[in-house]
Amino acid sequence: MPAVQETIDQVRSIDVDQYKYGFETEVEMEKAPKGLSEDVIRFISAKKGEPEWMLQWRLDAYKRWLTMREPNWARVSYDKVDYNDIYYYAAPKKNPAPKSLDEVDPEILKTYEKLGIPLREQEILAGVEPQNRVAVDAVFDSVSVATTFKEELKKAGVIFMPISEAIREYPDLVKQYLGSVVPVTDNFFATLNSAVFTDGSFVYIPPGVRCPMELSTYFRINEKNTGQFERTLIIADKGSYVSYLEGCTAPKRDENQLHAAVVELIALDDAEIKYSTVQNWYPGDSEGRGGIYNFVTKRGDCRGKNSVITWTQVETGSAITWKYPSCILRGDNSRGEFYSIAVSNGKQQVDSGTKMIHLGKNTTSRIISKGIAAGKSDNTYRGLVSAHRKATGARNFTNCDSLLIGNECGAHTVPYIESKNATAVFEHEATTSKISEDQMFYCQQRGLSEEEATALIVNGFVKDVLQQLPMEFAVEAQKLISISLEGSVG
Amino acid sequence: MLEIKNLVVQIEDKRILNGLNLTVNNGEVAAIMGPNGSGKSTLSYVIAGKEDYEVLDGEILLDGQNVLEMEPDARAAAGIFLAFQYPLEIPGVASMTFLKAALNAQRKARGEDELTTPDFIKRVNAAATQLEIPKDMLKRALNVGFSGGEKKRMEILQMALLQPTFCILDETDSGLDIDALRIVSEGVNALRSPDRSFLVITHYQRLLNHIVPDTVHVMSAGRIVKSGGKELALELEANGYADYRESEAA
Known part of the structure; x- marks a missing residue:
């Protein structure tokens, strides 16, 4: 989604305030000055009605960020990002939002069609201008849907709202936990996010409550755009x-x-969090032009004893992916799991994996990673499993499989294993395979087309991970993987 | 009906088939025998459409239609089935899933409706029972960890389900013990019908005791060098391929 709709609205709503902060006065310009400065941060904090401590938090992050360097250890290469050439608050609009689907890239529309997405929903996803979206809402009835969900959640005592609202409404909770898993100083991108994040989700589940439904950003996206610096x-x-x-x-x-983006999860005693992601941003064209740079910091803290955090991800989009959803296994007997499918095609570059940090006693972790590389893409698994001195009885099982399609792609596995406790047991399995011509011929001889055969073989390859996804998601993810690999054979 | 006319095929500049002629009529079971390296497996791959083989001359007509122009999946939908000598493993894909995908792909290609799941399961179960394939085998990933006999039975199960009109059995007897040979042969015999023909490729007479052919062809150096009735197989069993190897040298 254009993360910026909200900021466009904000900038539109500026009147005299803007002079104070030195912004351009022409509202129709829909943009704040390029680049990042303290003023810019103060501005957005003020617009969000944030308390002083939040502003201070952002400013500290910004100061820190100025001293940091972009990491360069990942196996990806891209043109240097000029951080002062980015609009942090407004739409860096090269093209205005499309007025109707006629103006949307037909390739994207084709994909919607294949996924079986209703026309009206397509408009929302394609970011068709808001005046049309009113009608969309009516068809969708998303307002009432959202309301029903909200009431049910409220009954259970679950808090689920944009983080900007939570900062105002539940400052104590936010203050207590924000940055407690991914510190402000964590890494270049997380620190940048801490300084400029525009929105994201906040979820709090009270003690003993089993959240009555799957929480999905999907519902929220319809009411509000999330940010490019999501928190x-x-x-x-x-x-x-x-x-x-x-x-x-x-x-x-x-x-x-x-x-x-930055995602922080905190599981207290006996609590469990399952976090599933399907990431399908624009990967760039076949020549590798355009496409999203996705530099995400996701970390879960199993803070309490017997707590469980599970990350499941299906990654098919973005030109560059730099992402390592991790678990800190602090509580005794806590468990961390990471299930990942990363598909790359065209000229995509993926460097993704996980970190399992065993701190508590008898902590266990499990990593199942399936990388699929096609076209001219590069797909790297990078993972760390570590046991600290006190992590007696730590156990890990890691399975990393890579599948290559064609002769021009690469799959790489970079596992780091560190154990400082003699009782820790870590297992690592890794395979790299190729869809063989004989397998393809066998499937085709049975009547499957080349693409059907590839999809079938790939789905077999990722089955272990797909099973971890919620049912309705798994079906869509399966379709998505097939679509991402279209044209990768032959 | 399958007609092969003057088929010349090479792989990596090596001539394998040298002007092969063969006709298999509807309802006919034709056996092809011959020494190692005579081109029997190549013939089966070329009919099914495997890449890597360069067809220099000739044609293969299935009911008058030249299949050489068609992709392997289109040939399958047109009715050609190859029971592999070494069936491939497809990890993570349950046999049941594979069967359904294959059957529906063929039906779709022919413009037929996809089978509903209950219909499909009924058909699979019927075929599986006959081939003494236990249900849990259908849930396992296709051919992964299957014994030699299980793999061959799975091939025949696929054949029974897909109902092809032209079936090629490529050394289906290799790696089978006596019991498995009987089960597989019974499965094949049950599929014999006036509108289905078979090309049975084998080294040994043994299989032909179970699947009794209408015609027997001897292949050598990429050509059919002798054709006859089922008694020809017995003759070969007694005398070996020596006579035909000479003709190869000549």
Whole structure:
């Protein structure tokens, strides 16, 4: 989604305030000055009605960020990002939003069709201008849907709202947990996010509550655009359970090339969080032009004993993916899981994996990673499993499989394993395979087309991970993987 | 009916088939025998449409239609089935899933409706029972960890389900014990019908005791060098291929 709709609205709503902050006065310009400065941060904090501590937090992050360097250890290469050439608050609009679907890239529309997405929903995903979206809402009845969900959640005591609202309404909770898993100083992109994040989700599940439904950003996206610097904070209090779905399976029109999101999960004693992602942003054209740079920091803290955090991801989009959803296994007997399918085609570059940090006693972790590289793409699994001195009885099982389609792609596996406790047991399995011509011929001899055969073989390859996704998501994810690999054979 | 006319095929500049002629009529079971390296497996791959083989001359007509122009999946939909000598493994894909995908792909290609799941399961179960294939085998990933006999039975199960009109059995007897040979042969015999023909490729007479052919062809150096009735197989069993190897040298 164009993350910027909200900021456009904000800038539109500026009147005299803008002089104070030195912004351009022409409202129709829909943009704040390029680049990042303290003034810019103060501005957005003020627009969000944030308390002083939040502003200070952002400013500290900004100061820190100025001293940091962009990481360069990942196996990806891209043109240098000029951070002062980015609009942090307004739409860096090269093209105005399409007035109707006629103006949307037909390739994207084709994909919507294949996914079976209703016309009206397509308009939302494609970012068709808001005046049309009113009608969309009516057809969708998303307002009433959202309301029903909200009431049910309220009954259960679950807080699920944009983080900007939570900062105002539940400052104590936010203050207590924000940055407690991914510190402000964590890494270049997380620090940048801390300074400029525009929105995201906030979830709090009270003690002993099993969240009555899967929480999905999908519902929220319809009411509000999320940011290119999205910030998500999920807290599962003692003995609670929540399953959270991020994203949706349709490719989203997005004019922001750089995405740097931060997601923090906190599971207290006996709590469980399942976090599932389908990421399908624009991967760039066949020559590798355009496409999203996705630099995400996702980390879960199993803070309480017996807590569980599960990351499941299906990654098919973005030109560059730099993403390592991790678990800190702090509580005794806590468990971390990471299930990943990363598909790359064209000239996509993926460097993704996880970190399992075993701190508590008898902590366990499990990593199942399936990388599929096609076209001229590069697909790297990078993972760390570590046991600290006190992590007696730590156990990990890692399985990393890579599948190559064609002769011009690359799959790479970079596991780091560190154990400082003699009782820790870590297992690592890895395979790299290719869809063989004989397999293809066998399938075709049975009547499957080349593409059907590829999809079938790939789905077999990723089955272990697909099973981890919520049912309705799994079906869509399966379709999505097939679509992403179209044209990768022959 | 399958007609092969003057088929000349090479792979990596090596001539394998040298002007092969063969006709298999509807309802006919034709056996092809011959020494190692005579081109029997190549013939089966070329009929099914495997890449890597360069067809220099000739044609293959299935009911008058030249299949050489068609992709392997189109040939399958047109009714050609190859039971592989070494069936491939498809990890993570349950046999049941594979069967359904294949059957529906063929039906779609022919413009027929896809089968409903209950209909499909009924058909699979019927075929599986006859081939003594246990249900849990259908849930396992296709051919992964299957014994030699299980793989061959799975091939025949696919044949039974897909109902092809022209079936090629490429050394289906290799790696089978006596019991498996009987089960597989019974499965094949059950599929014999006036509108379905078979090309049975084998080294040994043994299989032909179970699947009794209408015609027997001897292949050598990429050509059919002798044709006859089922008694020809017995003759070969007694005398070996020595006579035909000489003709190869000549």
